[in-house]
Amino acid sequence: MNTYEPHILIVDDEPHICESLKILLQRQGYRITTALSGKEAVQLLTDKGFDLLLLDMVLPDLSGYHILDYVTSTHTDLLTIVITGNASIESAVTALRKGAYDYLKKPFEYEELLKRVGNALQQKKLAVEKKIISTKLMHSEERYQYLVQHSPDIIYLLSMGGTFTFVNRTIKTLLGFSPEALSGRPFIDIVHQDDQERALSFLARLSAEADEPVTIQLKLKLYEDNKRFKVFEITHAPLAGMFEDVHETPQGISGIARDITYRKQLEEQLIQAKKMEALGALASGIAHDFNNVLMGIMGYTSLMLAEIDVAHPHYEKLRSIEQHVRSGAHLTRSLLNFARGKTGDIKALNINDLLDRTAHMFGRTKKELTIIRSFDPQLRAVAVDVGQMEQVFLNLYLNAWQAMPDGGTLRLETKNKVLAGGTAEAHQLPAGQYVAITISDTGIGMDETVAQRIFEPFFTTKESQQGTGLGLASVYSIIKNHNGSISVSSRKGQGTSFTILLPATDFPIDAEEAPVGVLLPGTETVLLVDDEQELLDVGIELLEAMGYTAIAARSGAEALQRYENSGASIDIVIADLIMPEMNGEQLCAEIRRRNPGAKILLSSGYSIEGETAATLSCVCNGFIQKPFAITELSQKLREILDGDKKAAPQSCVA
Numbered sequence: 269m270n271t272y273e274p275h276i277l278i279v280d281d282e283p284h285i286c287e288s289l290k291i292l293l294q295r296q297g298y299r300i301t302t303a304l305s306g307k308e309a310v311q312l313l314t315d316k317g318f319d320l321l322l323l324d325m326v327l328p329d330l331s332g333y334h335i336l337d338y339v340t341s342t343h344t345d346l347l348t349i350v351i352t353g354n355a356s357i358e359s360a361v362t363a364l365r366k367g368a369y370d371y372l373k374k375p376f377e378y379e380e381l382l383k384r385v386g387n388a389l390q391q392k393k394l395a396v397e398k399k400i401i402s403t404k405l406m407h408s409e410e411r412y413q414y415l416v417q418h419s420p421d422i423i424y425l426l427s428m429g430g431t432f433t434f435v436n437r438t439i440k441t442l443l444g445f446s447p448e449a450l451s452g453r454p455f456i457d458i459v460h461q462d463d464q465e466r467a468l469s470f471l472a473r474l475s476a477e478a479d480e481p482v483t484i485q486l487k488l489k490l491y492e493d494n495k496r497f498k499v500f501e502i503t504h505a506p507l508a509g510m511f512e513d514v515h516e517t518p519q520g521i522s523g524i525a526r527d528i529t530y531r532k533q534l535e536e537q538l539i540q541a542k543k544m545e546a547l548g549a550l551a552s553g554i555a556h557d558f559n560n561v562l563m564g565i566m567g568y569t570s571l572m573l574a575e576i577d578v579a580h581p582h583y584e585k586l587r588s589i590e591q592h593v594r595s596g597a598h599l600t601r602s603l604l605n606f607a608r609g610k611t612g613d614i615k616a617l618n619i620n621d622l623l624d625r626t627a628h629m630f631g632r633t634k635k636e637l638t639i640i641r642s643f644d645p646q647l648r649a650v651a652v653d654v655g656q657m658e659q660v661f662l663n664l665y666l667n668a669w670q671a672m673p674d675g676g677t678l679r680l681e682t683k684n685k686v687l688a689g690g691t692a693e694a695h696q697l698p699a700g701q702y703v704a705i706t707i708s709d710t711g712i713g714m715d716e717t718v719a720q721r722i723f724e725p726f727f728t729t730k731e732s733q734q735g736t737g738l739g740l741a742s743v744y745s746i747i748k749n750h751n752g753s754i755s756v757s758s759r760k761g762q763g764t765s766f767t768i769l770l771p772a773t774d775f776p777i778d779a780e781e782a783p784v785g786v787l788l789p790g791t792e793t794v795l796l797v798d799d800e801q802e803l804l805d806v807g808i809e810l811l812e813a814m815g816y817t818a819i820a821a822r823s824g825a826e827a828l829q830r831y832e833n834s835g836a837s838i839d840i841v842i843a844d845l846i847m848p849e850m851n852g853e854q855l856c857a858e859i860r861r862r863n864p865g866a867k868i869l870l871s872s873g874y875s876i877e878g879e880t881a882a883t884l885s886c887v888c889n890g891f892i893q894k895p896f897a898i899t900e901l902s903q904k905l906r907e908i909l910d911g912d913k914k915a916a917p918q919s920c921v922a
Contacts, residue, residue, distance in 0.1 A: 273299040274389050275317065279309040279335070280324040280351070289322065292378055293385065306330025310338060318346055320388050325352040325363070333366060340367035345395065347388045351376075422500070422525040425507070430455050430471050433520060442498065442527055444491030455523075460487035460497040474504050474521060481505035488525065495717070499532045500525040552874065555600045556846060559873030560803060562600075562895035566593045567806035570898035571813055574787060593895055595629070598655030599662075616649045616775040619657070619703060623680050626661045636675035637668075644683045648772035650703050656746045663743050664707045664766055671711025671764060681706040685769065695753045701772040702752075708765040713758045722756055788902040789815040792839035792909060796820050797827040797855065799847045807842070810898050814905075824850025828858055840909060845872035845891075856887040867908050871896075 276298050280286050286302040293300050301316070303309040306327045313321075321339060325332030332350065339346055350363045350371040360371050369391065370384050416423050416436050422443075424435035432450045439445050445458060459467040463486045470484045482504055487497040507519040569589050576583055620643040631639050668678050685704040692699040714722070723744035747754045751771055758764035794816045796807045804820045811818040819838065821827035824847055831838055841859060845852035852870050859866045868888040889908045892901065 273297060274319040274392075275299045275301070276320045276322060276385070277301050277303065277309065277312060277316075277318045278322045279303045279306070279327070280322075281305060281327050282324075285324075289381075292381070296382060296385075298385075306332075306335055309335055313339065313343060313346075318343075319392055320385065321346055321348040322385075323348055323350055323368075325350055325359070333362070336363065336366045336368060345392075345399075347392050349384055349388055421527075422523075424455075424523045424525070426455055426504075426521040426523060428520055430521075443488055458488050460489040461494065462497075463487045470502075470504070471521075474506065485528070498527055498529040501528045502526075556873035558600055559597060559894045560800060562593050562596050563873070564802050564806050566590065566895035566897055567803075567810055569593065571806075571809055574813055574898055590897065592629075595658065597893075597895055599659055601655050614651050614653055616651045616773050616777050617654070618647060618777055619650050619652070619705060619770070620644075620647055620682055622652075622654065622657055623661060623682065623705070626658055627665065627678075627680060630662060630665045630669075634665075634669055637672065638675075638677045640677060640679045642679065642681040646684070647682050648684050648701060648703055649775065649777050650770045651773040651775060652750055652770065653746075656750075660743045660746050660768070661707070663740065667740065668707065668709035668711060668764070671709050671713070676710040679706075679708040681708070684772070687769070695755070695769060697751075697753055697769065697771075702769045703772050705768040705770070706765055707768075708763060710763045713760045713762050713764055715760050719756050719758050723754070786903070787814065787899050788906045790902070790905055790909065791815050791817075793817040793819065793834070793837050794905075795827060795831060795834070795838045795841045797822075797824065797841065797843040797847070797852070799823060799844060803844070810901060813898065814902050816905075823847065824852075824855040824858075827855055831859060832862070840867040840869060840905065842869045842871060845870050846874060853887055860887060869904060869908060 276293055278286050278289050278293075278300060280289075280302075281304055283304060286304065290300040290302055301312060301318070303312055306329045309323075309327075310330070312318075323332055323335060327335075332352070336348060336350070339348055347369040348367065350360075350368045351374060352359065352371065353374040363371055369388050372381060372384060417438075419436060419438055422436065422439045424439070425433045427433055431452055431454050433452075435445075435447045435450050437447055439447060439450070439458075443458065450458070455471065456464055456467055466484070467486055470482065470486075474482055483501065485499060485501050488500050490496045490498070502523060502525045504521050504523050507522055569586050573583070573586050573590070576586075623643070624641065627639050627641070631637060665678065668676075672678075681704075683704050685702045686700075687695060687697055687702055688699045723740050744754055747768055747770075753769045755767050756764065757767070794811050796804060796811065796818055797820075798804050798807065799822055801822065804822065808818045808820055819830055819834070821830050824843075827841070827843065831841070841855075843852040843855050847855075850858075852872070856868050856870065859868060869890045869892060870888045871892045871894055873894045890904060892904050896904075
């Protein structure tokens, strides 16, 4: 309930008039204060607040005009009704000009006084309400401006012609454009050239439909940089029925542009991760099958080497085949490690030797290339995964060859390099000793845009049949995993150079593994289990060439049956790890259940590590990775058959 009583000040030098007006107005619910002089009135006006002033113009100390001037200068919200006994038109006009709201001439009717007072207070109330509304509107505008100008999104208004009529300051923060400079300019001016056609269709669609908000993702360019951009989710809505248009025709377009560049990057990374996950699964399957193929080649090559003398004209050729098979197996392991984000066995070596060997291998089939070597003879050692570095070099050779379809020069350079201070920071590497490897070609080169993306997974400039976009991505990943860096320098039509920096090491260079070992024969009975007939055939020949009696089985079920039928005559079981229905691990468990002392050697085209290796050690006596040479198999068999290894305890069997 509103209990507010308007406060009225009555100023008159006649006490009986003040008292009678006070009684009259109090009956109407007003709160009344009286003053009998001008000075008293001024003091009361200074000390208290009033809603209305009833002012007699003739006072003994101060004139009514003096008090009126004081009120209009210091109490702008206070309304004044002037009361005078000898009012003329001129005096009334003067009073009104000085700020009086109304005037009354003595004598007056009480009804007239109440009417004038009521009107004045109503006007006062309206003025107060207007001021409150204006203040609220001003605060609302300030809040609106604050929210709009501090929004993380770009907020703007466009004319129906698509030109900016307003844009907040966020556009300066996100894109570098000045809001003032964009006023009157077309929206299309800030759209990246890749998306301008889509943006024009987007604006036309809104103009045609003009009833519902529409959303699109667009690339908006950075100020004074047509190549760089950010991705925005943009929502446009028509400004219909606003302002003074009662027919609800569009007055313009409101727009909100949200920067989703980071979100898009995360989405692309997630997609990339899924691709790499799929690639890892695919790589595992390919590695298994490819190693089985290599096993056949390695097996028959080993048999031929075992049957001919070192002086035979084909002996070195067969040794070369064996070395190529080993390189193929290295590359397969590298592919698996890349897909899994891991490195393999790290060895200290002179990178000159690896560059020379891989270049020699590559050059045999690319006679149109001239390969020039410029190696530092005092080159420091580096610690690398040999298989992965072979993959790096072969990928770079292949890219160089593809860039020189009519032939050209492939140049390989190495040198020691010291990185310190700014040079190290430029390469994003710690300061220290490095080995620099540069692989250059005289091919077609590339522009800056391609060079900036050359190491991105699945990015390729080749036709779909010629490349996947994974080669240089794997190169980049491998070098980074070796705590090194790789950079590219290229110009269109002027060739390309890749420079690799690898940390130098003080570890002694590891000796090369001898590919040929001693062949150790045997006379025991071996049960060979594999689901691929070709591998069974070569395996049987390898075993018989070493003097063993070999029994073949193409499945786990067949192997169990042969094992049970043979009694105690089978001395060792060689089983493939990956087989349908019953795999090698399950077969091991079944054989051990029947004979806890059984000796078992597992083999696979897959590599095993970590938990898998620990698990297999519980159900078998050893593991041999395909492809393997006859000497490796002979040594593994003698190690198990002649060694002190016992069957695994039952608690270890899954």
